[in-house]
Amino acid sequence: MPSNIFAKVAPLLKGKNFKVNPAEIEKFLNRYSSGNWIYPSAMSRELQLDIKSAYEILELGVSVKAFEQNLEVYCPHCHRFVGYRYKTIFDIPQEVNCVHCDTCIESALEHAVVIYKVL
Structure with a gap:
C-alpha cells in the first residue's frame, strides 16, 4: 500500500x-x-x-x-548498479565486484551514488 x-x-x-x-x-x-x-x-x-x-x-x-539516504555503487564498465547498498561511506569496501559483468571495481567509493529508501 x-x-x-x-x-x-x-x-x-x-x-x-x-x-x-x-x-x-x-x-x-x-x-x-x-x-x-x-x-x-x-x-x-x-x-x-x-x-x-x-x-x-x-x-x-x-x-x-x-x-533515508543510502549509497549504491555504479559499475564504470557495464554502467549498471552492482546490487550492493550501504548506509555510510565507511561501509563501502575498497573494491567491489560487479554482479553483472564480474569487473573488479577498485576505489568503489568513487563510483557510489546517493539513493533514497522510502521509510
Whole structure:
C-alpha cells in the first residue's frame, strides 16, 4: 500500500522554484511505498528535472524522515548498479565486484551514488 509521501514533502516545496508542477511530483512520489528505493536519476528523467533539483526534493524528504539516504555503487564498465547498498561511506569496501559483468571495481567509493529508501 503506497504511503502519502507527498503529504510530508509538500509543505517544504512551497516557496521553492522547481521547474515542475507539484502535481507531477505528487504523482511520481505516490508510486512508492515503504521499503522502495528512489533513484534521483529516475526522478530527474521522468519529471524532466535537472539532477540537482531531484536531489534537492529528495533531501527535503530526508528532512521530514520520509526517506533515508543510502549509497549504491555504479559499475564504470557495464554502467549498471552492482546490487550492493550501504548506509555510510565507511561501509563501502575498497573494491567491489560487479554482479553483472564480474569487473573488479577498485576505489568503489568513487563510483557510489546517493539513493533514497522510502521509510
